[in-house]
Amino acid sequence: MERKDFIEQVGMSGAALLVMGCFGSCTKSDGGGGSSPNPSNPTKPVDFTINISNSPFNVLQNNGGFYVDTANNVIIAKTTSGMLIAVSSLCTHQSVTLEFQGNNNRFYCPGHGSNFNTAGTVLNGPATAPLKSFKTALSGSLLRIYE
Ligand code: FES
Numbered sequence: 001m002e003r004k005d006f007i008e009q010v011g012m013s014g015a016a017l018l019v020m021g022c023f024g025s026c027t028k029s030d031g032g033g034g035s036s037p038n039p040s041n042p043t044k045p046v047d048f049t050i051n052i053s054n055s056p057f058n059v060l061q062n063n064g065g066f067y068v069d070t071a072n073n074v075i076i077a078k079t080t081s082g083m084l085i086a087v088s089s090l091c092t093h094q095s096v097t098l099e100f101q102g103n104n105n106r107f108y109c110p111g112h113g114s115n116f117n118t119a120g121t122v123l124n125g126p127a128t129a130p131l132k133s134f135k136t137a138l139s140g141s142l143l144r145i146y147e
Pocket of ligand 1: 114
């Protein structure tokens, strides 16, 4: 085999390997977009966006307003001082869906009367564990809720 023939054959094989390598890595790395779940926790992290100009989210334009996102089990509220906050919507006692009491600036459980402050800390039981809190970021009228 002459040197020129050898380089042509190796060159073709190398190019083929590069293409195959790209296919392999593209398949592995693109699992549908978004953030990857924690391997120790197979549930997908909370990360969604709502437009607070549109119904039913426009209740969040008013201090004391709140919205429960049942798909993510998150309650989003606008505090009396105008901060947009988000915590898990299920009471840590027996998983009853919470409400936000704007006049008291706290999360209230109609199940057995537990109350949580705006950070999710228990104010009174029977619940003993705090609510999980989420980050919020407002850009125009788009509100992102994420971990
Ligand atoms: S379920 Fe909330 S206090 Fe019992």
